[in-house]
Amino acid sequence: MRYPWLRLAIFLLGCLFPAWWLYEAAMNLLGPDPGKILVDRLGLGALIFLLITLSMTPLQRLTGWSGWIVVRRQLGLWCFAYIVLHMTAYMVFILGLDWGQLGVELRKRPYIIVGVLGFIGLLALAVTSNRYSQRRLGARWKKLHKLVYLILGLGLLHFLWIVRSDLKEWAIYASIGAALLALRIPAVWRRVPRLMGGRGRVV
């Protein structure tokens, strides 16, 4: 396994945030409504992991270092893990485990529907993220994993529909996401410079 320490560091980082938030909640540092705060932080955390995941390929192109690609899968799985926790926290703290109400929300709220669609997409990517699936799916694997661009769009829409009056935070994440998507346009991609010389560099 290449870059074991980098992988371990990212794994610990992914664990660290939810553990820290739980500690804060237990110590009453999150105020009177910690459940809502956890739901929000986990959702935002998942979006941030998704944006980081999507910046690995451009970074690899820019720097020529292969370490970026090595951790890409783990970062994507962290995005999925945070979304699972986000939905669990929503179910427990917002809906009070009222499953009937969940049915109502799934039918009536566009932002919930969009969020669930994004989750289904992430689920598909997570279960096919292993080497076995890559081999089985062959060329279709790459096509399937282009779903991630759609998932980012769904996630940003879900986020936009929660905004009540101040668009600043959303605008920051949306513009980063838009920039990362724009990089995928072939005409743009060809212009991304290989700053560090790339693969062919002679040491």
Place this chain on the structure above:
Amino acid sequence: MLIKIPRSSDCQASEITPESLYLSRRDVLGASLAGIAVGALPGLASAGESSRYADVAPGAPPQWFSDKLGAARWQAVTVKDEAITPFKDATHYNNFYEFGTDKGDPAANAGSLKTEPWSLVVDGEVAKPGRYALEDFVRPYQLEERIYRLRCVEAWSMVIPWLGFTLADVLKQVQPTSKARYLRFETLHDPKVMPGQRSSFALIDWPYVEGLRLDEAMNPLAILAVGMYGRELPNQNGAPLRLVVPWKYGFKSIKSIVRISLVAEQPKTTWESLAPTEYGFYANVNPNVDHPRWTQTRERRLPSGLFSPNVRDTLMFNGYGDEVASLYSGLDLRKNY
């Protein structure tokens, strides 16, 4: 128990049900509760007023407030079987977008608000319009403590002991003319001290505006508050003067008021203008009418801990139906949300 409220069309000051009469109904109940409370606190009479509630940060009250506090009627209105929200939570979990959109922003940023001197304009369809220094405006009224549930449109709720006086008493003083049908309230607009008003991403068109129908304002539950937890209002809670209408979602209870206008037309209120499909003029607490983006059937009564979530059913009119339901007889509350 049904309280008849006069319609807006015949709302003459002389016809207002005397407040003492209305309140005495509760006194039987309230007095027994107050008796228990006083009994539990033997040193109450001599204790500083801010020690009525646990862990209340002492304020720096203006002279007029301290002067009035001595004559306050404590526990004039109470809630049955409900715990009062801790002071820390009520003052550090706030929506006051003028100071930022995060719940902690108002507590962090509202220190810059200067509440003394404060002047208030009363204008529009009134016999006695004018600009008042706050201490002159509040002079005629006796402070009353009213413990009310507060239900936010975001589905969380608290129980808060306010100090204030009824809006009906104020209206009696300023004398609405026969053309007056609505009240329009306005919050301070001062981008220098209110960072939220400087944000170029804010969708709100400042200043913040709220409104009530005249008969709603006459309802004895509607108060203007100047204090809470036995002290003056902290800035983040809407110092020095705010509205409290407990049967409506919290955003109706406008903070840091600088202007009250009596008007003939229904005023354009802030949230209604921003998102008319989500926030109506009435904004009565109603578990049967969802916010388009979330359900209103339940609420998180704060504090709602991670290991002890406190989710409960939301009550029609936030539990004040006996007092206010008659205001809306004949009104389709699904359309007039």
